[in-house]
Structures are given as structure tokens and as C-alpha cells.
Amino acid sequence: MRTYVHFCLLTQIISVFQDTIKVELAKAFPRIPLEFQRQPTSLCPACGMGILLYAQTSEGHRIASSTMIEIPARTSGKHEVKARERAAIMVKWLTKQIALGGVVDEYLADQIVIFMALATFREAQPSELLVGEVSLHTETAMRIAETMLRDIVFSVQPIKEGGYLMICERKALN
Numbered sequence: 001m002r003t004y005v006h007f008c009l010l011t012q013i014i015s016v017f018q019d020t021i022k023v024e025l026a027k028a029f030p031r032i033p034l035e036f037q038r039q040p041t042s043l044c045p046a047c048g049m050g051i052l053l054y055a056q057t058s059e060g061h062r063i064a065s066s067t068m069i070e071i072p073a074r075t076s077g078k079h080e081v082k083a084r085e086r087a088a089i090m091v092k093w094l095t096k097q098i099a100l101g102g103v104v105d106e107y108l109a110d111q112i113v114i115f116m117a118l119a120t121f122r123e124a125q126p127s128e129l130l131v132g133e134v135s136l137h138t139e140t141a142m143r144i145a146e147t148m149l150r151d152i153v154f155s156v157q158p159i160k161e162g163g164y165l166m167i168c169e170r171k172a173l174n
Contacts, residue, residue: 020087065094100132101163110137116168117145126169
């Protein structure tokens with residue numbers, strides 16, 4: 001019986017997520033087609049789910065937003081409200097990242113720092129990346145890369161249209 005309750009709640013919460021995402025995205029991008037994909041569910045006593053929402057630009061870049069939500073053991077109306085709020089927050093964050101104009105979202109930028117650093121270190125050519133925002137994680141990754149590869153330096157320049165250009169280059173020889 002418990003498994004059936006979890007499955008019903010999961011289906012209901014997914015439906016609320018999808019409906020909210022459709023409504024919220026239509027406000028910012030009314031003509032953009034949406035596609036929902038579901039992975040097979042596996043039920044457990046402490047059920048939860050993760051949602052990944054991403055937009056693919058005309059150049060093929062993907063900007064993403066994600067969240068996780070716990071499926072309550074007891075039924076209550078609060079799970080629908082929480083799912084609706086989380087979905088609206090995800091869409092708001094995603095549209096903000098898109099508006100800033102980067103080719104990656106702020107949570108992917110920190111993962112790319114090491115590759116920029118290694119490419120610059122090896123090829124002695126600057127690496128550049130357009131990002132919407134520079135997170136504290138990205139700043140930290142840049143400082144760590146500079147410490148590990150002493151011949152490189154990162155800088156961040158604001159772009160007039162919005163967003164930032166992250167630049168990794170070799171240090172000038174003294």
C-alpha cells in the first residue's frame with residue numbers, strides 16, 4: 001500500500017511540475033516548444049525526485065536549472081504547493097541565466113575553469129568563456145587554477161549587453 005501511495009504522489013507532483021513549468025516558461029518564451037522526458041521511477045521508503053530543466057540555444061549551448069524534492073510519506077496538500085514553488089523558481093532562474101547571455105550557466109562555469117587553465121598553460125593562447133554570472137565557486141576555481149599552474153592568470157570583464165567574459169591567459173614574463 002505504501003508503494004502505491006508514493007507512486008500516486010510522485011505522478012501527481014510530476015504533473016504539477018510540468019504544468020507550472022509550461023505556464024511559467026510561456027510567460028517568457030510563448031513560442032518555444034517544450035519536451036518533457038521521464039526516467040523510469042524506482043520507489044523506495046524515502047522517495048524523492050530530481051528535476052533538470054534546460055534550454056538549448058540556437059548555437060547548441062545548454063543552460064540548465066535543477067532542483068530536488070522529497071516525496072512525503074504522508075499525504076498532504078503541501079507537496080503540490082512546494083512542487084509549484086520549486087518549478088516557478090527553476091524557470092525564473094533559467095530565464096535569468098538566458099537573459100544574461102552566457103554560453104553556460106553559473107554552475108557549469110566553475111567546472112570549465114580547469115580546462116581553460118590547462119589549454120592556456122599548454123598552448124600559450126588565451127581561453128575565453130562568456131558566462132551570465134560568475135559564482136563564488138567559479139572565483140575559487142580560478143584562484144586554485146592560478147595557484148596550481150603559476151604561469152596563468154584569470155580575469156573577468158563585464159560585457160555591455162550583460163554577462164561576463166572570463167579570460168585565462170599566460171602571465172607576462174618579467
